[in-house]
Amino acid sequence: NAVIGIVGGGQLGRMSAVAASRLGYKTHILTQDAHGPAAQVCSAITLGAYDDPAALDAFAKAVDVVTFEFENISADALDRLSRHCPVRPSGNILRISQDRLAEKTFLAEAGVPLAPWHAVTDHASLHAAADRLGFPLILKTTRNGYDGKGQRRVQNVAELDEAFAALAPHPLVAEGMVDFACELSVMVARGTDGTIQCFDTVLNHHWHGILDLTLAPAPVPESVAEEAGRLAALIAERFDLVGIMGVEMFLVRDGSLMVNEVAPRPHNSGHWSMDACAQDQFDMHIRAVAGLPLPHATRHSDAVMKNLVGPEDMALWPAILANPGHIPHLYGKKEAREGRKMGHVNILFPYGALPGDWGIQAALGPLATKCASPPPADED
Ligand code: ATP
Ligand code: MG
Ligand code: MG
Structure with a gap:
């Protein structure tokens, strides 16, 4: 049976490997952590740095197709x-999506609506960006940011130089602060035959810059959900995607959508699909990567996904186990450090019966600690 190579050893690799094994594939991961989440469930491991040519060659020779589960590897690798073998999605998609400037340029050319932005490399472009965008704005590093790290909110000109100094010397992009009604995302998959499947549009709540809750489907008008899916499909097509991609968007108060960023891999905001769909985002991803026809991304239940982040959420583990309606997924990480994603819980509702905020909080019980009114992302 074929061997699927996965670059990266985190939870997305773990859940991809489980999905692959259900389809009869072996998985071989390239990682630097012999005991991480993916290493615990895969068939074989190449231990090595992601930029070590010898490790890369040995890994590629041992597998039939390669995919990746995180984005901070070089596209050159x-x-x-x-x-040696097909890489799905392609290195070129990663090359674009791991650089916010390249990504915004690419998406803008595809006609995708974005928040206003301006490249920042020095003091002149910094102040030009502020003149153009006004305040408040967000300064982001173009590369390596995740969970809201590598970005600063800037309220006024006094904070501008301070934020710039804090993020320097990295290349930056400034974005106008979007006064959004909510954040949405779509998981879109595309097969080797060009077929596209979109999972339902979902709504995401963040807490201190980290995803906390996903509501599936998003409680937004049908036309908004459809437009989100249309944008995701357009992006997948333009990227010539093979595999799965998460597309994060803002729903602006006037009802329009702006794309925030994309991630060419399974995505935290797609974890609800593991229990609410016959074929989840990992099944979809593995089928695409393996060159199989894609199944329909059909949702059979409504769902809420609650992330388990850090020691605070893990303290609720006994309560989760005591609730038969809480479907837990743990990633096998040893230490529950602050801000670390340890697992998630899915809670299902009958199709079409996702309750409102209070009902969701009631279903979450003690897990509802963070979801009342999430504050803005931490500025560290
Ligand atoms: P991820 O973990 O999703 O990769 P990230 O570090 O790449 O996060 P972003 O997704 O760009 O960061 O931003 C994190 C959060 O900050 C967003 O989900 C949103 O809540 C807020 N945010 C980012 N950009 C803007 C913006 N232009 N206007 C308003 N809010 C924003
Ligand atoms: Mg990101
Ligand atoms: Mg994001």
Whole structure:
């Protein structure tokens, strides 16, 4: 049976490997952590740095196709792997999506609506950005940001230089602060035959810059949910995607959508699909990567996904186990450090019966601690 290579050893790799094994595939991961979430469930491991040519070559020779579960590897490394076997999604998609500037340029050219933005490399472009965007604005590093790290909110000109100094010397992009009604996302998959499948549009609540809750489906008008799916499909098409991609969006108060960023891999905001769909985002991803026809991304239940982050949420583990309606997924991480994603819980509702905020909080019980009114992302 074929071997699927996965670059990266985190929870997305773990859940991809489980999905692959259900389809009869073996998985071989490239990681630096022999005991991480993916290493615990895969068939084989190449231990090595992601930029070590010898490790890359040994890994690629041992597998039939390669995918990746996180984005902070070099696209050049993926290109090297592609000398030996197909890499899905392609290194070129990663090259674009791991650089916010390249990503925004690409999406804008595709006609995708974005928040206003301006490249920032020095003091002149910093102040030009502020003149153009006004305040408040957000300064973000173009690369390596995740969970709201590598970004600063700037309220006025006095904070501008301070934020710039804090993020320097990295290349930056400034974005106008969007006064959004809510945040939405879509998981979109595309097969080797060009077929596209979109999971339902969902609503995401963040807490201190980290995803806390996902509501599936998003309680938004049908036309908004459809437009989100249309944008995600357009993006997948333009990228010539093979695999799955998460597309994060803002729903602006006037009803329009703006794309925030994309991630060419399974995504935290798609974890609800593991229990609310016959074929979840990992099944979909593995089928695409393996060159199989894609199944329909059909949802059979409404769902709420609650992330388990850090020691605070893990303290609720006994309560989760005591509630038969809480479907737990743990990632096998040893230490529950602050801000670390340890697992998630899915709670299902009959199709079409997702309750409102109070009903969701009631269903979450003690897990509802963070979801009342999430404050803005931490500025560290
Ligand atoms: P992720 O973990 O999703 O990769 P990230 O570090 O790449 O996060 P973003 O997704 O760009 O960061 O931003 C994190 C959060 O900050 C967003 O989900 C949103 O809540 C808020 N945010 C980002 N950009 C803007 C903006 N232009 N206007 C308003 N809010 C924003
Ligand atoms: Mg991001
Ligand atoms: Mg994001």
